[in-house]
Amino acid sequence: RLYGIYQHGASVFPEAKPVQDIDCHVILKRPLSKRNRQEILSLEESLKEDFPNVGDMLDVYIILLKEARGTANPQHQLHPILYDLAWPLHCAHVRAGYYRVLNGPEPNRIFPAPSWQAIATALEHELVYIQDNLNYPAYCVLNLCRVLYSYTTRDPAVSKQACGMWACQQFKQWDLVIRAALRFYRRQNGPADEILLRARVESFLTFALEQLGTLRTPAPP
DSSP: OEEEEEEEGGGGSTTOOSOSOEEEEEEESSOOOHHHHHHHHHHHHHHHHHSTTTGGGEEEEEEEHHHHTSSSOOBOSSSTTOBOTTHHHHHHHHHTTOOEEEESSOGGGSSOOOOHHHHHHHHHHHHHHHHHOTTSHHHHHHHHHHHHHHHHHSOOOSOHHHHHHHHHHHOGGGHHHHHHHHHHHTTOOOHHHHHHHHHHHHHHHHHHHHHHHHHTSOOOO
16 A cells, blocks of 8 residues: 655755654555554554654654645545645645655646645644643744745745744844744753743734735735
């Protein structure tokens, strides 16, 4: 059933160290059987037990080859109620060369080039997720930086850490908050960083949404 395994996301960007998670797409030629699903779920639990702090880092989408060649958000073959709402962003990363082939051929015939409209829709899904997960303030601050960068430059193929450094220069009034988030991602944070992030994350969200209100407006002809 296996066509290929492709790693992407933060773990393939040179500046994104240490790695917080490992994003992969496993591409299948044919759907999983019930036995396949049970075996993979068991394997996932074994990895979490045998490799603490590594097994939990795996963020793997298992999708069908025919869907990997299309523009619609593909269905997760292991968890069928899930669809990859960030598919246009993942495609943009791979098309920009930010990937590793772990198994199979080069991905030149899959991960199609996404339209800006598809990218913008995926970024809006990211915003909804951020607003629902403000209890992870460092993640939310840096992901908001990435959304702002992507709308500003029309380029989503970039790491959260690179966008954090960009935002420090663009929005100097938020430098302390963004740098606290960057220290958290680099595992160099202290208690003061956590306090600052929790106190300011909602304000930074409000600021980011105000900025995006302008960026979403099409430029006049």
